[in-house]
Amino acid sequence: MIAIHHKEEGFSPDWIHYCERSGIPYKRVNCYDSDIVKQLEDCDALMWHFHHASPKDILFAKELIYSLETAGKVVFPNFHTAWHFDDKVGQRYLLEAIDAPIVPSYVFYEKEKALEWSSKTEYPKVFKLRRGSGSSHVRLVEDERMAKKLIRQAFGKGFSQYNPAPNLKERWRKYKAGLIPFSSVLKGVLRFGYTTEFDRVAGNEKGYAYFQDFVPGNRSDIRIVIIHNRAFAIKRMVRENDFRASGSGFIKYEKENFDEDTVRLSFKIAEKLKSQSLAIDYLYDNGDPKIVEISYGYSKEVYQPCTGYWDRQLNWVQGPFNPQEWMVDSVLKEIRKNQTTAGSI
Incomplete structure (x- = not known):
């Protein structure tokens, strides 16, 4: 069974809808409750889209999730996915250590x-x-x-x-x-x-x-998101009379806006970081992609107009999709892996 911390915004409404539609056992939990660990005793996994600007979440979200992962629960996001969330300095050390561009x-x-x-x-x-x-x-x-x-x-x-x-x-x-x-x-x-x-x-x-x-000559940045061996992307245009693209609200979605070599690089980085969900922001320096920062979470509404996604072999799949459902699929895969491993001992 999957435990889901539910709130009206964020990923959890999609997680719950997918579980109900697909017959996946789940229950709603409140991670702010003092007895949350006890609430999870009959669960195989916890999914919690904690937010970097929530005063409650920043106090203990990572600590709770990592504790549960240490105890053998499947969690989303897991340690590799979220320890560097909203920590640009931590990301800098991590990306330097794996020799990322x-x-x-x-x-x-x-x-x-x-x-x-x-x-x-x-x-x-x-x-x-x-x-x-x-x-x-x-x-x-x-x-x-x-x-x-x-x-x-x-x-x-x-x-x-x-x-x-x-x-x-x-x-x-x-x-x-x-x-x-x-x-x-x-x-x-x-x-x-x-x-x-x-x-x-x-x-x-x-x-x-x-x-x-400062990387000159960029009138946009590129964000590529990798989830469960799939990738999708947006191109964010900079503000008028400014150099910043993130949060501008001016976005392009069509496939021709994205370089497949950068998509391929993103898959490799996600694998190296062992990430369940990885959003990578790029600028281009004389045609070479350079990473600005990374994240596990994002505002899902921004990505709904995406026109398609790439699979791991860089095949383009045209049409709408729901990446939050991929997150549930990745958790189910980890649960089955744990159960198979336990059964073989």
Whole structure:
């Protein structure tokens, strides 16, 4: 039986619908309950689409999932899939360790070394925080003066998880583009009076400074998602008068927008990382794909217009699909593998 932590948004409604339609035994559980481990005693697996910006999830989601995996349960996402989720610095070490083609990056844990580097490096650079999605907390650093200012703040008061001014600016941009309702803009205005619960729980990001090289000439980025030996992709266009593509809302889906060599590379990286679900963001440097960051989760609605997917042999399968169902299939495969292994002992 599969246990599913259910919430109205995210992957779980699709997981539940697929289980009900396919006759797959499941039960709903609440991972926030104190007795959650006991609730899972009669289950073979737990599936929980925990969110990087949920104040409750960041407190214990990874700890619970990894504990269950250690005890022999199948989990989604598992350790290999999610330990680096919303941790750009952790991803940097991981991708460097497997010799993946990444955008060169620099991380410092000592203020003086960061300042020394800033006086010798070439600009522009891109400054990022370890946490955040949709290009939040991403800044183009034009010169040494700006770099030093960011470094001093990073090793001083740090950076809030929620910055109301740029957030409101982004909401206004999306409203003018017809991507969100005006009520979302009003919510952004109200945020000047009170911050988010996530910001209060997580606290300021500080004690480190993280930079990436700026890769010029990109008017878009490519995200390729690998799940259960299948791949699908989107092309995200950058904002007007900006360099950031993630979270822009301007997306292309047609197959001709994607290079199959990059898809092939993505399969190899997913296999090397032993990932159940891996979204890889790429820029191109003189035609060569360079990884910006990775993730296990994503906003599923963005991918519904995808026109098809690739299988492991790079055959293109035209038509609609539901990747959340593939996640359930991968968990079922792991359950059967565990049962076969146990039966052979």
